Amino acid sequence: MRQRRALLAAVVVLALTVAQLAVGALAGLEQYDGKGFGYRLAVYPVLMLLLPAVWWWRTRDASALPWGAFALVMAPFLVDVTGNTLDLYDSIEAWDNVNHFANWLLLLWGSGLLLARADVRPRWLLVVAITGLGAVLAIGWELGEWYTFIRRGTELDGAYEDTLSDELLGTLGAFVAAMIVERTTRRS
Numbered sequence: 001m002r003q004r005r006a007l008l009a010a011v012v013v014l015a016l017t018v019a020q021l022a023v024g025a026l027a028g029l030e031q032y033d034g035k036g037f038g039y040r041l042a043v044y045p046v047l048m049l050l051l052p053a054v055w056w057w058r059t060r061d062a063s064a065l066p067w068g069a070f071a072l073v074m075a076p077f078l079v080d081v082t083g084n085t086l087d088l089y090d091s092i093e094a095w096d097n098v099n100h101f102a103n104w105l106l107l108l109w110g111s112g113l114l115l116a117r118a119d120v121r122p123r124w125l126l127v128v129a130i131t132g133l134g135a136v137l138a139i140g141w142e143l144g145e146w147y148t149f150i151r152r153g154t155e156l157d158g159a160y161e162d163t164l165s166d167e168l169l170g171t172l173g174a175f176v177a178a179m180i181v182e183r184t185t186r187r188s
Contacts, residue, residue, distance in 0.1 A: 006067035013074045014048055020081040021045075031087040036145075040081070048074045051114070066117075072110025076103035100138075100166045104173030108134040112181035123186070127178040134174020138167045 021044055023029070024037035052070050056062060080103065082088075088095040112130040120126040142163045 003063070003067060006071055007065075010052075010067045010071040010074055013071055013078045014045065017048065017074070017078045017081050018045055020078075020085050024081065024084060031084055031090065035084060037084075044077045044081070048077050051111075055114075066114060069110040069113040072106050072113070075106045075110075079103055079106070096162070097165060097169055100169040101173040104134050104138060104170035105177045107137065108174040108177035109180055112177055113185070116181050116185040119187070123182055126185075127175075127182050130178035130181060131171065131175045134177065135167070135171040138170030138174070141170070142166055 018041075021037060021041040024032040024035075025041040051073055052065055052067075055065055055070075059065075079099065083095060083099055089099075108130050111133060112126070115129055115133075116126060120129065146163070
C-alpha cells in the first residue's frame with residue numbers, strides 16, 4: 001500500500017509538471033517569457049524519469065522501485081514550474097532564494113535516500129556525499145540557467161550575485177537533506 005501511494009505521488013508530480021511545462025512552452029503567457037520553457041519541456045521530464053529508468057534497468061524489478069525517493073527527486077521540478085506558473089519569481093522577491101534552498105533539500109533528500117541504501121560507512125561520508133552531490137548539481141543547474149536564458153536575457157546584470165547565492169543555498173539545502181537522511185536511515 002505504501003509503495004502504491006509513493007508511485008501515485010510520483011505520477012501526479014510528473015503529470016502536473018509536464019502539463020504546466022506544455023502551457024509554459026506553448027501558451028505564450030507573459031510570466032514564461034525568456035525563461036527557457038521550450039528547453040524545460042524537453043529536459044525536465046527526462047531528468048525526472050532518469051533515476052527510475054536507471055534503477056529499473058539495473059534491478060529489472062518494477063515492484064522494488066523506491067518511488068518515495070523518486071517522488072522527492074521529482075518534486076523540485078514541479079515546485080519550479082509552479083513558481084513560474086503562479087508568477088512567484090517575479091512577484092515575491094525572496095521566492096528564488098527560498099526555492100533554491102527548498103528544492104535542493106527535496107532533491108538531495110530523495111537522492112540521499114537512494115545513496116543510503118548502500119550502507120555507506122563511516123556515516124559522515126554519507127553526509128559528505130549527499131552535500132557534495134548537491135553542490136555539483138547546483139553548479140550544473142546554474143550553468144544550465146546561464147546557457148538557456150541568462151546569457152541573452154534580461155537578467156544578465158544581477159546574474160553573478162544570483163548565481164553565487166543560488167549555489168550557496170542549494171548546497172545548504174543539500175546539507176540539511178544529508179542530515180535528515182543520516183538521522184532517519186541509521187541502522188541500530
